[in-house]
Amino acid sequence: MxxxxxxxxxxxxxxxxxxxxxxxxxxxxxxxxxxxxxxxxxxxxxxxxxxxxxxxxxxxxxxxxxxxxxxxxxxxxxxxxxxxxxxxxxxxxxxxxxxxxxxxxxxxxxxxxxxxxxxxxxxxxxRGERVGCFGLTEADHGSDPVQMATRARRDGRDWVLDGSKMWITNGSIADVAVIWARTDDGIGGFVVPTDTPGFSARDVPRKLSLRASVTSEIVLDGVRLPAEAALPGAAGLRAPLACLTQARLGIVFGSMGAARDSLIQAIDYALTREQFGSPIAAYQLTQAKLADSTADYVTGMLFAAHLARLADAGTLTPQQVSLGKLTNVRRALDIARRCRTILGANGITADYSPMRHAANLETVLTYEGTTEMHTLVVGQALTGHPAFR
Missing domain, CATH: 1.10.540.10 (Acyl-CoA dehydrogenase/oxidase, N-terminal domain)
Structure with missing residues (x-):
């Protein structure tokens, strides 16, 4: 065949x-x-x-x-x-x-x-000539950003920002940061050139996941900005959360990419690795792992494509994106772990991708909404009862 x-x-x-x-x-x-x-x-x-x-x-x-x-x-x-x-x-x-x-x-x-x-x-x-980052999460306020401590206060016509942001991708290499801060009128967004005095960023050390990525802490110490630095259309927490909905659709698809690469590597390995006189691809338990992983992958990709069609039609809801992130990242992590077992001891080296994907997906499982938060979003959509507290 x-x-x-x-x-x-x-x-x-x-x-x-x-x-x-x-x-x-x-x-x-x-x-x-x-x-x-x-x-x-x-x-x-x-x-x-x-x-x-x-x-x-x-x-x-x-x-x-x-x-x-x-x-x-x-x-x-x-x-x-x-x-x-x-x-x-x-x-x-x-x-x-x-x-x-x-x-x-x-x-x-x-x-x-x-x-x-x-x-x-x-x-x-x-054009990629300037790099941006997005400063919402704080060290003490991840899943509950409404409690953010970063503040923006008026000083004449200027804004002055104080606070810090954590787990910020691109933070230390960015030319511009979109920073979300608490004002007297609620949550607001600000465009902060990173060469502004008082802005600093340092990379987060000793990561065990997303190691091929720039992850930073941002500190805002009396960062003075002109009035025009505020995002005029961003009023309240709905604005940054709407941005996250856009990014989560990429995760729904992207996680399946990590799954596919893990699966392809496992298939290729199983076809060439021989034990007991046959390639391990010829054994039932290996084929069961590959078949289960393929079923999960194909299902995840079909769901992702469906959500994209809803997005193109302008009818995609945040709750649907939450369902997509919740299910596809978990699927991808299961596939990467399962494929790692097919590779045996070789699978723990950097020469093969499944364990690297699994390590990365542990972060993807958490960022832009943890599994717990997306579970409760879906639960509220189904029952009408918010269960976040």
Whole structure:
């Protein structure tokens, strides 16, 4: 019987527009050429050449690709999802670079910024010439951002920001930070050039996950900004949460990329690794693991594609995105762990991807809404009862 891939078995290209598949293939080629050969070293060394990668992704039109105008491609949600799948099939940390740039920092500027802010920042960010970050989470306020301690106070016409943000992707390399802070009128967003006096960032040390990613703590010590630095369209916590909904769709797809790469590596290994006179792919227990993983992967990709179609139709809800993140990240983590077992002892080395994907997915399981939070969002949607307290 001929060997088929999980994508072929699930006919996963069916229903996608040709231009979306072409963009996916272009990103796959770039990732194969400039990312995959270096991932083992980047992960073990805890390093990522993020600014170089941003420029290369920018040249391909990936950064902010789902936004309209200002040098952005105006691509479909389906195309963006497929691109996230390809990037995270390499590494979750690299996909985080792209997601934070486009779906958080650029989306906030595009949706809530003034025309002057958009004109200044979005075109160079789309080209990857400038890097952005998104400062919402704090060390003591993750799942409950309404309690954030960072404050913005008026001083004449200026704003003065004090506080800190934690677990900020791209923080130490960013040219601009979108910072969320408490004001006398509620939560507001601010565009903070990172060369502003009082702004500092340092990388988080000793990470065991997302090692090929820039993760930072940001400190704001009397950061003085002009009145025009406020995002005029961002009123209340709904604004940053809406940005997170955009980014989570990329996670719904991207996590399946990590799953697919784990699965492909496990299949390839099982076909060549011999024990007791046969390749381990010929044994029932191995085939059961591969079949279960493929079923989970194909199901996850079909659900992701469905959510993208809802997004393109303008009917996707935050609760549906929560359901997608909840189920697909858990699926992906199970697949990566299962595939690691097929690789045996070899699977614990950096020469193979499943254990690296599993380590990364432990972070993806937590960021942009923990499993617990998304479970309760879905529970409230089903019952009408909020159970967060």
């Amino acid at each position: 001929p060997v088929t891939t999980p994508d072929e078995l699930g006919a996963l290209d069916h229903g996608h527009a040709e231009e979306d598949l072409a963009m996916r293939d272009s990103v796959r080629s770039l990732v194969d050429e400039v990312v995959r050969p270096h991932l083992s070293a980047w992960f073990t060394e805890g390093h990522l050449p993020a600014r170089d990668l941003a420029r290369q992704f920018g040249e391909l039109g990936v950064l902010g690709m789902h936004l309209d105008g200002y040098g952005c491609a105006g691509a479909s949600a389906s195309a963006y999802g497929l691109v996230c799948t390809e990037i995270e099939a390499a590494d979750s940390g690299v996909r985080s670079l792209v997601s934070v740039q486009g779906s958080l920092a650029m989306h906030a500027l595009h949706t809530y910024g003034s025309e002057e802010q958009r004109q200044e920042w979005l075109p160079p960010m789309a």
